[in-house]
Amino acid sequence: MHIVIMGCGRVGSTLARILEKRGHTVAVIDVNTDAFRRLGPDFTGQTVKGVGFDREVLLESGIKDADAFAAVSSGDNSNIIAARVVRETFEVHNVVARIYDPGRAEVYERLGIPTVATVRWTADQVMRRLLPAGSEPQWRDPSGSVRLMEVHVHQGWVGSRVDRIEQAAQTRIPFIFRIGTGMVPKDSTVFQDGDLLYVAVENDRLAAVEAILSAPPAPE
Known part of the structure; x- marks a missing residue:
C-alpha cells in the first residue's frame, strides 16, 4: 500500500x-x-x-x-x-x-x-488505567450484547497460562498487549507482568469476569 x-x-x-x-x-x-x-x-x-x-x-x-x-x-x-x-x-x-x-x-x-x-x-485511555473495572469497552458488537474489554488482572495471575485464565473466568482472551505490541495468545502463552489483557465477554457476565480476574487465582 x-x-x-x-x-x-x-x-x-x-x-x-x-x-x-x-x-x-x-x-x-x-x-x-x-x-x-x-x-x-x-x-x-x-x-x-x-x-x-x-x-x-x-x-x-x-x-x-x-x-x-x-x-x-x-x-x-x-x-x-x-x-x-x-x-x-x-x-x-x-x-x-x-x-x-x-x-x-x-x-x-x-x-x-x-x-x-x-x-x-x-x-x-487514562480512565482505563484509573478505573479498570467498568471502564468503557474497546469495541461493542452492533447488537450491544458482546464487548471487547481491557480488564484489570491481579498480580497473582502472573505466570499463569492463558488457558487457565480463560477457564477460570469462563471467557475468551483474543489478544494481549505486551511491550507495545499486540499478540494473539496460544493456550500455552504465559501471562507476564506488565501485560494488558483483553477479553471478549457478554454484557451480563462482565461483572463476574472482572471480579474473578481482579482477585488472586484460587489455589490449584
Whole structure:
C-alpha cells in the first residue's frame, strides 16, 4: 500500500516509521522541513514540503496512487480540509483526521470523515488505567450484547497460562498487549507482568469476569 501522511510531528513520524517497517510505501507532508528529522536516518520514504490540502503538494506525494491518507498535523482546520480534499477530489476512501476538539470530531464523523479526537481518546485511555473495572469497552458488537474489554488482572495471575485464565473466568482472551505490541495468545502463552489483557465477554457476565480476574487465582 502507498500511504500519505500530513504532519511530521510525533504522531506522524511514528506512523510513518511503523508503516514503512511493515512494508508499505510512505510519503510525509509538512510545511517545516526540519520536522522530517523525526523520521530518522533509516526512513527511505518520500518527504514533501507544503500543506496537505494543496493539490500540487498532494500530487507530488503520490496521492493518485495512494491507498490511504492520514491528516495528523497540529491544526484541526488543516486536517479536516486536507481529509475532505483527498476524499472528494482524489477519491481516496481510506482517510482519517486527527481532531483536538471533540465537538468538531462528532460533526465531521457525520459528514463521513473518520476522526480521532485527541483529547477524548487520551481521557479515555487514562480512565482505563484509573478505573479498570467498568471502564468503557474497546469495541461493542452492533447488537450491544458482546464487548471487547481491557480488564484489570491481579498480580497473582502472573505466570499463569492463558488457558487457565480463560477457564477460570469462563471467557475468551483474543489478544494481549505486551511491550507495545499486540499478540494473539496460544493456550500455552504465559501471562507476564506488565501485560494488558483483553477479553471478549457478554454484557451480563462482565461483572463476574472482572471480579474473578481482579482477585488472586484460587489455589490449584
